[in-house]
Amino acid sequence: RARADRLAADFVRAKRLAGATVLISPWVLHRHETLWEAPEEFRPERFLPENRKAIDRWTYIPFSAGPRVCIGAAFAMNEAMIALATILKGAEVEAVSSLEPRPVHQITLRSRRPILLKLRQRAQDQSPPDQSSVR
Structure with missing residues (x-):
């Protein structure tokens, strides 16, 4: 303080x-x-x-x-975690470009340029690294 x-x-x-x-x-x-x-x-x-x-x-x-x-803070955080977990369970995510995002600060933070990602389906026997120890 x-x-x-x-x-x-x-x-x-x-x-x-x-x-x-x-x-x-x-x-x-x-x-x-x-x-x-x-x-x-x-x-x-x-x-x-x-x-x-x-x-x-x-x-x-x-x-x-x-x-x-x-008032939606807890909902937004939970929604983001569920969305990320769902995506990462079934796909590997890779940035298409090596350019750093250029932030634009408005009411919410945005990137000046689109952030393009490539999603590749995970093999059936491949799962994301165990993150159970991180909370």
Whole structure:
């Protein structure tokens, strides 16, 4: 919390304006060096259960936070997990291009160019690597 307060003090140097709209960009928040070590690196282990306590609850808000948090957050996460598990159970996924996606930050994060994937059906005796130890 102290880090988030310091960050706010560093960036909010204006007078309070009645009726002003304040937007917090998850894109900027999730990539800020004050809040994250090496924020541009892909480190999914940051979010493992044993590491979650080190993350301030207001520094990672993919579905917003507070009284206006997305009511569909849990549904969206479950839907994504089921969709990925279903796809990966029956297919191998490979990127068609080696180009890095160029993100466009709008209300939701999107890629400037389409991200093309190639799906190849798995052999009947081939299943994805066991991920039961990762939760």
